[in-house]
Amino acid sequence: xxxxxxxGGGLVQPGGSLRLSCAASGFTFSSYDMHWVRQAPGKxxxxxxxxxxxxxxxYYADSVKGRFTISRDNSKNALYxxxxxxxxxxxxxxxxxxxDWRYWGQGTLVTVSS
Amino acid sequence: xxxxTQSPDSLAVSLGERATINCKSSQSVxxxxxxxxxxxxxxxxxxxxxxxxxxxxxxxxxxVPDRFSGSGSGTDFTLTIxxxxxxxxxxxYCQQYFGIPLTFGGGTKVEIK
Numbered sequence: 465x466x467x468x469x470x471x472g473g474g475l476v477q478p479g480g481s482l483r484l485s486c487a488a489s490g491f492t493f494s495s496y497d498m499h500w501v502r503q504a505p506g507k508x509x510x511x512x513x514x515x516x517x518x519x520x521x522x523y524y525a526d527s528v529k530g531r532f533t534i535s536r537d538n539s540k541n542a543l544y545x546x547x548x549x550x551x552x553x554x555x556x557x558x559x560x561x562x563x564d565w566r567y568w569g570q571g572t573l574v575t576v577s578s
Numbered sequence: 579x580x581x582x583t584q585s586p587d588s589l590a591v592s593l594g595e596r597a598t599i600n601c602k603s604s605q606s607v608x609x610x611x612x613x614x615x616x617x618x619x620x621x622x623x624x625x626x627x628x629x630x631x632x633x634x635x636x637x638x639x640x641x642v643p644d645r646f647s648g649s650g651s652g653t654d655f656t657l658t659i660x661x662x663x664x665x666x667x668x669x670x671y672c673q674q675y676f677g678i679p680l681t682f683g684g685g686t687k688v689e690i691k
Binding site for chain 2: 499501508509510511514523524525526559561565566568569570571
């Protein structure tokens with residue numbers, strides 16, 4: 465059974481940093497591109513970042529480019545999102561998703577507030 | 579960036595009636611080399627992640643009831659629920675995966691009339 469489990473969310477002050485993790489199981493993690501998608505409270509879905517199966521290619525939304533870094537450790541079946549210079553508008557539930565879009569985690573809430 | 583525009587923002591449909599949601603992309607998401615439209619539809623219920631319903635614009639995901647169907651090509655797409663059931667109350671999103679950045683429509687909230 466495919467499982468994606470996000471962790472690392474929480475309350476952080478504006479300008480602060482946070483690292484999200486996504487633990488994957490039930491599939492050959494190293495064979496799939498992965499993505500982060502976020503959803504602000506009461507709002508729609510916004511793609512944040514994607515990474516190729518090897519980690520050699522990364523992609524970002526303009527809204528996070530230069531502030532967020534996506535990475536993965538295929539030996540640990542783990543996906544990461546390092547977030548820095550956080551802003552109030554980054555407040556959202558962050559989901560990791562397998563690149564076939566069939567499987568999503570339950571999400572982790574990031575709140576940026578003083 | 580490819581902008582995805584959904585309509586309506588919300589709709590209320592009687593149980594057993596048809597619900598139709600439209601999605602328009604600002605540029606074609608049809609890839610000529612494989613003749614596939616890079617367009618997906620999702621259902622999202624409160625407190626849950628999105629659930630893939632349709633991919634390649636019209637291919638139904640395994641386990642999705644056949645009352646859900648997708649159609650369209652190029653820039654204009656439709657999700658149809660042929661006979662609305664109570665469990666279909668949700669927000670529905672379209673998404674293009676033709677180009678980076680991947681983009682979603684703004685969502686359509688479906689309710690029971």
